[in-house]
Amino acid sequence: MAPLNYINYLNVAASCIIAMHTLDIDLGPEFDFFDKFNMRDFFRTFEEGSFTPSEPFFLFFSIIAMFLMIFAVVQVLPAYRSSPMVQEGVQYWYFAGTVVQLFANRLADEADDSFVRRFFSTLFYGLVVGSLWKILDNQARAKTVSDNSAEEFWLLRFPFSLQAAWVTAITIMSANVLFIGEEEGFTFSSFMHGLVVFVSLIVYAGLSVKLLLFNNDSPNYTIPAVFSFFAFGIAINSGNEEGTWASLAFLGLMSLISFGSAAGTAFLIYKNEYKNSASNDAVHPLSENSYQGDEMAATNSKGSETTMV
Numbered sequence: 080m081a082p083l084n085y086i087n088y089l090n091v092a093a094s095c096i097i098a099m100h101t102l103d104i105d106l107g108p109e110f111d112f113f114d115k116f117n118m119r120d121f122f123r124t125f126e127e128g129s130f131t132p133s134e135p136f137f138l139f140f141s142i143i144a145m146f147l148m149i150f151a152v153v154q155v156l157p158a159y160r161s162s163p164m165v166q167e168g169v170q171y172w173y174f175a176g177t178v179v180q181l182f183a184n185r186l187a188d189e190a191d192d193s194f195v196r197r198f199f200s201t202l203f204y205g206l207v208v209g210s211l212w213k214i215l216d217n218q219a220r221a222k223t224v225s226d227n228s229a230e231e232f233w234l235l236r237f238p239f240s241l242q243a244a245w246v247t248a249i250t251i252m253s254a255n256v257l258f259i260g261e262e263e264g265f266t267f268s269s270f271m272h273g274l275v276v277f278v279s280l281i282v283y284a285g286l287s288v289k290l291l292l293f294n295n296d297s298p299n300y301t302i303p304a305v306f307s308f309f310a311f312g313i314a315i316n317s318g319n320e321e322g323t324w325a326s327l328a329f330l331g332l333m334s335l336i337s338f339g340s341a342a343g344t345a346f347l348i349y350k351n352e353y354k355n356s357a358s359n360d361a362v363h364p365l366s367e368n369s370y371q372g373d374e375m376a377a378t379n380s381k382g383s384e385t386t387m388v
């Protein structure tokens with residue numbers, strides 16, 4: 080039995096930080112930096128942004144936190160503590176990203192509404208996104224030396240796809256409040272805000288298309304599904320605005336991204352996971368522990384290429 084090492088301990092520490100930051104745990108005034116992160120206040124920080132979903136959609140982080148807690152427990156068990164998905168995939172990136180996210184959240188939750196605060200909050204969120212996508216890339220490369228089981232996917236990989244999608248969406252939200260001002264008419268701020276909105280639309284749509292269709296025969300379904308969920312929330316929130324041509328066009332585009340990502344994800348899951356698995360079962364019955372699929376297993380790999388997630 081392999082002993083626990085610093086990576087396992089860092090993963091537990093990162094999950095403890097998330098628990099202290101998101102759950103109602105009173106640690107006393109000396110630990111006020113870890114006090115419960117109020118999602119209602121968090122929503123109000125970004126509510127003026129174009130890419131902010133309706134308030135109930137922020138409760139999605141509770142689901143992510145639950146999966147991360149499960150990961151923290153599972154990865155110290157003898158069967159998983161030395162898994163390549165943990166040792167070569169997660170490494171220290173989960174802990175580093177969690178610490179940076181803690182500072183980003185505090186900046187976003189501050190009463191000061193200055194551009195500098197918003198800028199550094201967005202910058203820190205961007206660093207967290209980088210750490211999470213690094214984990215996904217590492218885990219994709221580690222698939223060549225792992226058992227690629229269903230348990231491995233759901234317990235060791237799935238939580239980080241959820242977290243990567245969430246923090247990417249939060250980063251986009253944060254970027255979209257950088258240049259919001261009170262001035263009317265065409266100004267530098269309005270131009271920059273429009274540019275950020277345009278780039279954000281490309282990121283939402285482009286990442287979904289890339290991960291579903293151009294991910295080296297191993298599509299990632301989790302991130303486009305989360306993007307679809309958030310885009311739907313954004314569309315609902317934007318539908319409450321005044322019916323200008325710009326707001327109606329934005330509502331249409333977000334609805335298209337939402338339903339397009341959802342339909343594409345559902346179709347490819349049916350085609351690649353269910354239909355192919357049924358065909359393989361008819362020719363080669365599965366053993367008890369076998370798990371078919373692309374993103375979720377890659378047991379029938381078509382090549383040695385590694386993929387993002």
